[in-house]
Amino acid sequence: MPVLVIYNPVSGDRSAKALFDDHVLPLLAKHNVTPDKVVATESSGHVGNIVADFLLSSDHAQPISIVLGSGDGTLHELINVLNNTPSPKPFPRIHLALVPCGTANALYAALFPPSPQEDPVEYKLKSVKAFLSDDHDSVPLNLAVNVLSPPHVRPPATAPPKQVSISAVVTSTSLHASILHDSEALRASDPTIERFKTAAYQNITRWYYASVKLFPRKGPEVVEVYDPAERAFVPHENSAEDEPIVDLIGPFSYFLSTVNVDRLEPAFRITPRAKETLEESSPAALDLIMIRPMRDPSYTMDSEEARKAFAEKVGAVLGAAYQDGAHINLRYAEDGSITTEGDGPTVVEYIRCGGWEWEPDDIDERAHLVCADGDILTIPTNGKATCTAATPMNDQTGFALYT
Numbered sequence: 001m002p003v004l005v006i007y008n009p010v011s012g013d014r015s016a017k018a019l020f021d022d023h024v025l026p027l028l029a030k031h032n033v034t035p036d037k038v039v040a041t042e043s044s045g046h047v048g049n050i051v052a053d054f055l056l057s058s059d060h061a062q063p064i065s066i067v068l069g070s071g072d073g074t075l076h077e078l079i080n081v082l083n084n085t086p087s088p089k090p091f092p093r094i095h096l097a098l099v100p101c102g103t104a105n106a107l108y109a110a111l112f113p114p115s116p117q118e119d120p121v122e123y124k125l126k127s128v129k130a131f132l133s134d135d136h137d138s139v140p141l142n143l144a145v146n147v148l149s150p151p152h153v154r155p156p157a158t159a160p161p162k163q164v165s166i167s168a169v170v171t172s173t174s175l176h177a178s179i180l181h182d183s184e185a186l187r188a189s190d191p192t193i194e195r196f197k198t199a200a201y202q203n204i205t206r207w208y209y210a211s212v213k214l215f216p217r218k219g220p221e222v223v224e225v226y227d228p229a230e231r232a233f234v235p236h237e238n239s240a241e242d243e244p245i246v247d248l249i250g251p252f253s254y255f256l257s258t259v260n261v262d263r264l265e266p267a268f269r270i271t272p273r274a275k276e277t278l279e280e281s282s283p284a285a286l287d288l289i290m291i292r293p294m295r296d297p298s299y300t301m302d303s304e305e306a307r308k309a310f311a312e313k314v315g316a317v318l319g320a321a322y323q324d325g326a327h328i329n330l331r332y333a334e335d336g337s338i339t340t341e342g343d344g345p346t347v348v349e350y351i352r353c354g355g356w357e358w359e360p361d362d363i364d365e366r367a368h369l370v371c372a373d374g375d376i377l378t379i380p381t382n383g384k385a386t387c388t389a390a391t392p393m394n395d396q397t398g399f400a401l402y403t
């Protein structure tokens with residue numbers, strides 16, 4: 001199988017080149033693997049062009065392996081550039097050995113949950129070692145297809161084009177999209193994950209107005225919601241097989257779905273049960289976390305004061321996500337305080353679905369931001385965003401990960 005080695009020298013703390021020179025390339029050589037190419041990316045989007053050129057330049061009908069040293073953003077670019085590259089026939093399956101060199105490395109941390117005792121370099125080589133071993137697994141990568149559409153116009157031919165972006169990790173609006181939007185501006189001064197916290201403080205009092213539809217996934221055919229009492233997903237009370245779509249209104253504080261991952265950073269387990277959906281037989285799913293302030297019994301209306309006070313609760317929820325995903329068990333007591341006891345409304349709504357639609361209120365500018373694996377997109381005025389879970393069509397195409 002052809003092997004490409006690609007790393008992004010500016011990912012995370014910029015240590016990819018040293019890691020590849022000192023550890024990854026010698027490890028490949030030790031196993032008599034001679035890569036067809038070893039390339040450092042030179043700019044945004046370059047990773048996709050390297051792979052597309054390689055696949056198009058020869059008749060590579062057979063699968064290839066890529067040892068990819070980067071964060072989640074570079075993988076996102078690879079998927080999207082290939083998706084937008086015209087090709088006479090579908091690209092073959094691409095098997096990835098990931099080397100986590102980025103800031104958050106959500107996909108890698110989800111596949112290989114870190115443990116404190118582990119040697120940091122050994123930890124980063126796990127997927128490469130799986131690739132080099134005889135008895136490796138290669139798990140297919142599910143995808144979330146995001147489409148941002150303008151409003152319908154007549155005749156349809158005059159409508160501006162839709163924007164499509166494919167996520168392998170996360171699609172979000174609301175607080176998370178605002179954080180990613182603002183943290184990009186902080187990247188130069190702070191290359192660590194601390195910049196996400198700084199941006200979180202800047203945005204935590206915002207609420208976002210939108211109407212939302214949730215669609216079921218194949219298999220259950222209903223939208224499901226996590227029930228902490230049952231410790232399981234159960235059918236959503238407003239979803240039945242004959243009328244499965246759930247309609248919701250805002251305001252929203254947090255709205256984020258993941259695919260493939262149970263965490264966005266090694267310790268931030270925002271969708272802690274998501275790995276259940278990666279089993280071979282499980283239909284593609286999005287695990288969605290929503291926080292809607294109006295579920296809190298202490299508020300009946302939006303005000304500056306309510307937003308400030310609610311920010312503390314959002315902080316507590318996100319803090320609990322760092323405690324092994326404990327936020328999914330939090331409820332409101334009658335006075336609005338947060339508890340793990342009783343049967344009050346859950347603070348977060350943890351949903352499992354096949355897709356969602358987000359239609360922002362036209363005057364709420366920040367509600368138009370969508371984050372797809374760190375890329376920030378803007379929904380056109382009066383338009384909407386949809387996010388749909390997808391699995392590879394067959395085992396000859398798409399992406400798979402060495403584990």
Ligand SMILES: Nc1ncnc2c1ncn2[C@@H]1O[C@H](COP(=O)(O)OP(=O)(O)OP(=O)(O)O)[C@@H](O)[C@H]1O
Binds near residue numbers: 011042073077103
């Ligand atoms: N040589 C380069 N110079 C500048 N930017 C580059 C170069 N090569 C790739 N990039 C860009 O670097 C960006 C960040 O990459 P990546 O996602 O790998 O790291 P990260 O953002 O630190 O990690 P994570 O996504 O896990 O938080 C990508 O969007 C990519 O377009």
